[in-house]
Amino acid sequence: MDMGDILSNSLLYPLQNIKALVIFIVLGVIAGISGGTTAIDFILDFLGVNNIIANEADILGILLFLILSLLIVGYMIDVVKWSIYRRSDSPGIDIRRQFSNALKLVVVEIVYLFVPFVIFLILSIFLARWISAIIGIVLFIIFALAELMARCRLAKNDSLREALAINEAMADIFKIGLIKIIFTVVLAFVMGSVLFVVSDSISDYNYIIGGFVLGVLSVYIIFFYNRATGLLYSNV
Template sequence: MEIMDIIVDSISYPADNLKSLFIYLILGLILGLVIGVTGVETALMTGEGSFFAFLLAIIGVIISILISFLLEGYGLDIIKSGIRRSTASPEVDFQRQSINGVKSVIVSIVYFIVPVIIILLLSMVFKNWIVYIVGFILILIFSLAYTMGICRLAKTEDLSVALDIKAAIDDIFNIGFVKVILTLIAVLLVILIITGIFGAITGAIFNKTIASVIMGIIDAYLLFFSNRAMGLLYSEI
């Protein structure tokens, strides 16, 4: 697919799958309510309150983590639908999507900790300007490889496949290094433009609470958009 086709398809995908978008929003709302009702932030940040309040906060943390993993896994299924170039929306599968959400977090940690370790080792040997240049190149490559790794996880649901960094880097060049870069830049520009426009409009017209709700919906829409775009990009392989 051409880059413009990927962007156009991805922009329309959330609107064509309002049921899935609604489900995602409900899960996000539940997550917010759990955090608020159980006092997770207050109890864990201040350490104050009764034992019951602290216990309730711990329960809230556990539930919040589970829902977060579910949302992460649900996002992977959106990527998978893009890889398959399917217009169908994913259904909620709590166990499978939660497990995949855990895998996604592991992939994120590995792909970002590896370049950090390499840069730290290089800083012990080379001068700063060399470390800066090599570090920038490493971060760029691993960021792109991370995108491929997440797509590999979405496609196979296999952690070992997703953590095959060499294969992920090969995927970048199989799709086309320039195409991957330009597609991700295009996705970022769309996100910045939509966020900027709606942020300015809601901030000028509505109060803080309503504006936050609207921007929450926009954030969910953009997550669908970006995940769909990642999947369509990876479908080139």
């Protein structure tokens, strides 16, 4: 598929699967409100302003936010899987497997962040600071793109081992096309930035409504991004 087909398909995909979109919008709204209000409570507690709020409530808010976030992430891995095979329907909900895949993805992200960080630290010992900084930035960009490919490998195979095959993940970047991947990532970043500006502006007036808007728009963009990622990988 060319980029035009991928982007148009990805933008329409959430609207063609309204049931799944609504379910995860509800989850996203709850996660957005619980995460947002808990963060505000922590800040107020730290400033000594919000002593009325119980710490137990904050902990429950964090747990709820983490659980719902992992469920959404696990489902989106399946959205990538469906998209790799160019299916137009939405995945079913399989909480156990999808939660497991979400945890696997956490491991993948840690590894793909840890490796360039270690390399950067080693280089900084032997090279000038500005040279090691430039190399470090390049490494982090490369590994971020490789992590995206690792996510697709995890989605396709449900295998942590496949996802951690760093050399093969990097090879996938060039099979798909570096420019296509960067374009998709930048587009999602721009959309996400607009989303957070809008929700933050609304939160200045009412953080519950801001959390609601954040939840709705976040889930739509997440659907779009994972659909586009899977369709890109379908060209491998």
